Amino acid sequence: MPLTLLPLPQAEVLLDPAFLPPAAAAALLAELTATIPWRQEPIRLFGKEVLQPRLTAWHGDPDARYAYSGLALTPQPWTPALLHLRAQVQAATGSRFNSVLLNLYRSGQDSMGWHADNEPELGPAPVIASVSLGAPRRFRLRPRHPPPVPPAAVTLELASGSLLVMRGPTQQHWLHAVPKTAVPTGPRLNLTFRLVSGRGQ
Numbered sequence: 261m262p263l264t265l266l267p268l269p270q271a272e273v274l275l276d277p278a279f280l281p282p283a284a285a286a287a288l289l290a291e292l293t294a295t296i297p298w299r300q301e302p303i304r305l306f307g308k309e310v311l312q313p314r315l316t317a318w319h320g321d322p323d324a325r326y327a328y329s330g331l332a333l334t335p336q337p338w339t340p341a342l343l344h345l346r347a348q349v350q351a352a353t354g355s356r357f358n359s360v361l362l363n364l365y366r367s368g369q370d371s372m373g374w375h376a377d378n379e380p381e382l383g384p385a386p387v388i389a390s391v392s393l394g395a396p397r398r399f400r401l402r403p404r405h406p407p408p409v410p411p412a413a414v415t416l417e418l419a420s421g422s423l424l425v426m427r428g429p430t431q432q433h434w435l436h437a438v439p440k441t442a443v444p445t446g447p448r449l450n451l452t453f454r455l456v457s458g459r460g461q
């Protein structure tokens with residue numbers, strides 16, 4: 261299926277709900293869940309150290325260093341499975357990526373709070389390509405600047421094998437989140453491909 265542009269103001273968000281066939285998505289979920297060196301990273305929240313409510317990993321080119329919520333992340337090397345997926349994502353988007361952030365939401369209690377992917381290393385109008393595997397979860401988008409201009413918030417259901425692309429002015433004007441859900445939910449793995457430039461590059 262092709263990527264389709266969603267009708268959001270001041271944003272370029274595209275979705276292909278069936279980028280990977282279900283069997284390929286299930287096989288990739290099993291492989292990555294078993295082979296990626298998952299970590300639960302501490303973050304500073306209102307001056308306190310807490311653990312992130314999900315597992316993460318960061319893979320990419322050696323010079324694709326990245327500061328995220330106060331963490332300096334040096335990437336792990338690419339694996340064959342990640343390189344294969346990157347090639348598919350680059351072909352579908354026409355964009356180049358040198359790293360990927362992986363998030364494993366172990367259950368509906370794991371989540372990601374409201375944020376924009378607007379770190380300086382990503383540049384002013386980053387292209388973020390996000391592949392989802394496993395249990396479908398709600399992905400919410402809302403305008404960053406109050407007063408909220410309608411639509412106040414948009415909810416997408418990101419299915420296994422879907423590809424979501426955020427580019428252009430999206431990170432300047434919108435925030436996104438993956439909220440917790442009380443509905444019993446299996447694991448979901450999300451990969452966001454990014455092009456980061458190290459300091460001084």
Ligand SMILES: O=C(O)CCC(=O)C(=O)O
Pocket residue numbers: 361363372377390392399418436438450452
């Ligand atoms: O899990 C998702 O769909 C979103 C992940 C995300 O926003 C991020 O890694 O910055």
Ligand SMILES: [Fe+2]
Pocket residue numbers: 375376377436
């Ligand atoms: Fe994000």
